[in-house]
Amino acid sequence: MDDVSSSTGETGGFTKPRPGVEQKPTAHLFVANCGPAVGLSFDVIKKSFSSFGPVAAVHPAGDSGTRVVVSFEKVEDAVAAKNAWNGHKCDALQGRIMFMQFSVFQPPSLVEDHHPVMTSSAECGIPGLQLYPDFVSEDEEKRLLAAVDQLPWQVLAKRRVQHFGYEFLYKSRNVDLSQRLGVLPPFVDAVVERLSALPELTSSEERSLPLDQLTVNEYPRGIGLSPHIDTHSAFEGSIMSLSLAGPCAMEFRRYMNASKEESGNLTEDDDRGSDNVPGKSQMERRALLLPARSLVVLSDEARYVWHHYIPHHKIDYVNGEIIERGSRRVSFTFRKVRHGPCHCKFVQDCDSQVSGIPSSPFLSTAESEECLNSDELGGDAGLDISDESSKVNYQNRGKRTSRSESRRSFSTDQTIGDVGDAQETRELQQKNLNEQSFRHFSHPTPDIEKQYVHKVYDAIAPHFSSTRFAKWPKVAAFLDSLAPGSIIADSGCGNGKYLGLNPKCYFIGCDISPPLVAICSQRGHEALVADALHLPYRSNFYDAAISIAVLHHLSSDQRRIRALEELVRVVRPGGKVLITVWAVEQEDSRLVKKWTPLEGKYTEEWVADEDVKSHLKKSPSSSSLNIIQEGDGCEATICSDDVSTLDIVERDEASRVDSSTSLSSIEEQQSIQTAGKVQDPQQEYFVPWHLPYHRAEVNGASVAAVASGFARKDDKKGAVVYDRYYHVFAEGELERLTSKVKGAVIVDQFYDKSNWCVILQKA
Amino acid sequence: MRLLTHNMLSCNIKGVTKGFPLSIEVQRLDTKDADFNPDFLRNIFPKLEWKAFHDAAVSIGLNDIPEQVDPTMLEDHEFLQKFHHALLEVHLEEGALICPETGRRFPVTKGVPNMLLHEDEV
Numbered sequence: 110m111d112d113v114s115s116s117t118g119e120t121g122g123f124t125k126p127r128p129g130v131e132q133k134p135t136a137h138l139f140v141a142n143c144g145p146a147v148g149l150s151f152d153v154i155k156k157s158f159s160s161f162g163p164v165a166a167v168h169p170a171g172d173s174g175t176r177v178v179v180s181f182e183k184v185e186d187a188v189a190a191k192n193a194w195n196g197h198k199c200d201a202l203q204g205r206i207m208f209m210q211f212s213v214f215q216p217p218s219l220v221e222d223h224h225p226v227m228t229s230s231a232e233c234g235i236p237g238l239q240l241y242p243d244f245v246s247e248d249e250e251k252r253l254l255a256a257v258d259q260l261p262w263q264v265l266a267k268r269r270v271q272h273f274g275y276e277f278l279y280k281s282r283n284v285d286l287s288q289r290l291g292v293l294p295p296f297v298d299a300v301v302e303r304l305s306a307l308p309e310l311t312s313s314e315e316r317s318l319p320l321d322q323l324t325v326n327e328y329p330r331g332i333g334l335s336p337h338i339d340t341h342s343a344f345e346g347s348i349m350s351l352s353l354a355g356p357c358a359m360e361f362r363r364y365m366n367a368s369k370e371e372s373g374n375l376t377e378d379d380d381r382g383s384d385n386v387p388g389k390s391q392m393e394r395r396a397l398l399l400p401a402r403s404l405v406v407l408s409d410e411a412r413y414v415w416h417h418y419i420p421h422h423k424i425d426y427v428n429g430e431i432i433e434r435g436s437r438r439v440s441f442t443f444r445k446v447r448h449g450p451c452h453c454k455f456v457q458d459c460d461s462q463v464s465g466i467p468s469s470p471f472l473s474t475a476e477s478e479e480c481l482n483s484d485e486l487g488g489d490a491g492l493d494i495s496d497e498s499s500k501v502n503y504q505n506r507g508k509r510t511s512r513s514e515s516r517r518s519f520s521t522d523q524t525i526g527d528v529g530d531a532q533e534t535r536e537l538q539q540k541n542l543n544e545q546s547f548r549h550f551s552h553p554t555p556d557i558e559k560q561y562v563h564k565v566y567d568a569i570a571p572h573f574s575s576t577r578f579a580k581w582p583k584v585a586a587f588l589d590s591l592a593p594g595s596i597i598a599d600s601g602c603g604n605g606k607y608l609g610l611n612p613k614c615y616f617i618g619c620d621i622s623p624p625l626v627a628i629c630s631q632r633g634h635e636a637l638v639a640d641a642l643h644l645p646y647r648s649n650f651y652d653a654a655i656s657i658a659v660l661h662h663l664s665s666d667q668r669r670i671r672a673l674e675e676l677v678r679v680v681r682p683g684g685k686v687l688i689t690v691w692a693v694e695q696e697d698s699r700l701v702k703k704w705t706p707l708e709g710k711y712t713e714e715w716v717a718d719e720d721v722k723s724h725l726k727k728s729p730s731s732s733s734l735n736i737i738q739e740g741d742g743c744e745a746t747i748c749s750d751d752v753s754t755l756d757i758v759e760r761d762e763a764s765r766v767d768s769s770t771s772l773s774s775i776e777e778q779q780s781i782q783t784a785g786k787v788q789d790p791q792q793e794y795f796v797p798w799h800l801p802y803h804r805a806e807v808n809g810a811s812v813a814a815v816a817s818g819f820a821r822k823d824d825k826k827g828a829v830v831y832d833r834y835y836h837v838f839a840e841g842e843l844e845r846l847t848s849k850v851k852g853a854v855i856v857d858q859f860y861d862k863s864n865w866c867v868i869l870q871k872a
Numbered sequence: 873m874r875l876l877t878h879n880m881l882s883c884n885i886k887g888v889t890k891g892f893p894l895s896i897e898v899q900r901l902d903t904k905d906a907d908f909n910p911d912f913l914r915n916i917f918p919k920l921e922w923k924a925f926h927d928a929a930v931s932i933g934l935n936d937i938p939e940q941v942d943p944t945m946l947e948d949h950e951f952l953q954k955f956h957h958a959l960l961e962v963h964l965e966e967g968a969l970i971c972p973e974t975g976r977r978f979p980v981t982k983g984v985p986n987m988l989l990h991e992d993e994v
Binding site: 281285286287289291292319448550551552553554592593594595596613615617619621623626627630633635636637638639640643644645646647650651 | 890
């Protein structure tokens with residue numbers, strides 16, 4: 110036991126005046142946001158404060174490690190230190206912003222502050238609370254710990270977590286039913302089986318089965334859990350938590366006389382009243398030791414009414430003995446997510462039945478915005494809305510009279526005292542938001558894509574489709590590598606030539622072009638009309654996703670990244686995503702000569718500029734089309750659309766074209782393309798599509814398209830010519846974009862047949 | 873659109889937090905035979921939101937899908953047949969999918985749901 114923990118719950122006998130009472134300067138400064146837990150040793154603190162005058166001692170204030178009492182020998186030195194550093198960034202102490210108040214010495218109270226910790230649930234007498242000691246064997250404990258230690262942890266402010274089944278979202282304190290992560294991991298199968306047979310689960314009126322959510326929490330020594338009730342609407346039935354690796358005392362609190370009528374808001378008044386303050390509200394407290402390998406089950410009143418709380422202690426006192434918490438405690442909390450509202454009889458604590466009830470009585474809206482508070486049994490603490498900070502809130506309201514109360518309030522700290530932690534929390538919250546798989550992307554589709562991608566494919570769909578049948582071997586190999594039964598999303602599926610390629614898998618295609626999707630559907634494929642930037646799928650579902658020749662039709666980095674994020678969002682953790690795009694480095698330089706470079710980085714205005722457009726259309730490079738005859742009588746342009754065309758070209762033109770696509774030819778082509786601006790290779794193009802006059806679709810939309818100037822006739826070639834917008838990718842560009850997508854890593858990347866390709870795996 | 877597809881679809885309109893499951897408005901259903909593959913059914917089973925699947929099945933008039941299931945039922949041939957039929961053989965040809973939160977109606981035409989969002993919905 111070290112110095113800090115030996116004074117658990119104590120503050121070295123110093124206290125801080127109640128708020129509202131004018132502070133009389135003393136030699137003792139209560140300093141928040143300062144201490145060993147934030148990387149400042151007592152020696153360093155003493156040294157720094159000594160710049161104002163001799164410091165007699167530095168004491169820990171409570172066992173949080175983030176608050177100290179600095180005792181100067183002279184009052185005026187304490188005053189000087191407070192004036193200089195209170196609330197200001199302090200360079201001498203790592204730039205921290207500390208908050209200070211004068212403190213006075215008080216002899217320790219004779220009143221017992223803590224109350225007895227029970228060792229059986231029967232002693233606690235809380236309906237629905239059940240403790241099962243030795244629920245798992247030591248071997249089982251080892252196996253469970255080893256299993257989770259092999260998996261990646263999500264690092265929160267003071268602890269680490271892993272979610273299975275559904276992710277618990279700390280911001281909403283709920284789960285998102287559309288974002289199922291999958292089934293519970295096999296290493297808990299045996300435990301789940303035993304849990305499922307517990308009388309609390311089998312005999313309850315409320316369904317707790319099947320258990321489908323598991324949160325694993327790892328608490329370092331000294332980290333506890335802020336008081337809360339798990340959100341009623343999030344989970345139904347009983348909640349079960351295994352304690353592994355170390356014990357802890359869990360405290361249960363029931364707030365009496367809640368008076369919504371007075372405040373209209375539970376968070377504001379009812380539960381902030383301190384215990385022992387007679388009248389308005391009172392709190393019942395019971396504490397239960399959760400030994401390692403025990404299971405605690407919360408049902409009924411214990412689950413819906415009593416707040417559970419783990420003090421932030423490194424030790425617990427049980428029957429006069431000191432129980433060490435151990436270097437860590439790992440809890441496995443099993444729950445069943447609720448579909449629909451809660452109908453429990455404990456209306457006043459039920460967020461389904463009373464609006465505006467957050468899960469913790471201590472969180473105001475503002476605080477919950479600022480802080481990631483969790484909601485879990487064995488859940489969080491750590492997250493900076495500690496019991497301490499909340500205590501101050503009711504301390505601010507309550508009238509404290511007894512010594513024990515003032516001493517307890519002293520050990521605590523105001524919320525602002527944790528500025529450093531709060532900042533850390535915000536960062537983590539941001540991280541957490543980024544990790545949440547779904548974000549909105551509120552940018553309208555640029556006109557260039559609507560005009561020169563979507564409308565073109567709508568107009569040429571049947572002809573385009575008739576030229577799109579060759580399957581690219583690399584895509585086929587990727588699809589073949591997936592496990593039987595895999596579910597695959599093809600985002601931007603075109604005519605669906607890859608749908609169903611692996612007959613043991615289930616494919617769903619989507620494309621923004623309704624005529625192309627109609628072709629997929631007519632061929633018996635499952636397909637729908639959707640935007641690759643707003644996939645209408647729930648998250649973490651698909652085993653794999655493919656995006657073949659799609660990203661190069663998007664007109665900004667932001668949009669290309671968004672499309673990648675959506676692909677990653679919809680696949681499950683571990684799922685793979687194959688992305689292919691056209692390369693700047695085309696193997697066949699003749700193709701590129703048929704494209705119309707877009708000068709500079711166009712804008713929507715640029716594209717709308719008629720002069721420039723007509724200039725582009727007169728560009729000599731766009732009039733040298735070569736049409737080849739295919740065996741089946743269909744016509745296809747040499748212009749490749751996706752890689753399959755190159756296959757055709759290679760196959761059909763082998764005798765005519767030197768198909769040796771050496772690097773030198775690529776280099777030569779590039780040097781032509783980028784003459785005079787080597788640093789900035791041309792990447793923006795219009796690539797023509799020639800729709801032969803005899804195609805039926807020429808009689809429809811194309812007539813209007815030509816009339817409006819959207820397409821043009823090329824009598825020499827006997828075709829209506831459409832321009833399709835392309836952003837072709839330079840070497841390394843796709844890799845750079847994917848590196849901006851969180852939660853996925855590149856597992857393979859290659860160049861093949863004039864395409865850059867990346868395979869991502871979701872973490 | 874098959875019920876398997878329905879089980880994956882979610883309304884992603886801006887601000888919608890519970891866009892799943894979409895409710896189904898039926899105008900016309902079709903039944904098309906699909907190869908019966910028990911392994912596929914067993915593989916897909918744990919990925920499904922069963923309640924959404926069950927409710928969707930009921931909403932299109934398939935009443936022989938049990939509300940409660942457990943993996944042992946995957947050994948029951950009769951159950952698998954019903955599961956297979958509801959999951960893969962019944963198609964919503966004409967109708968709509970309705971967002972549970974906003975009531976937004978996504979039309980289904982010739983078996984194809986149109987899930988495109990309007991610009992003010994993204």
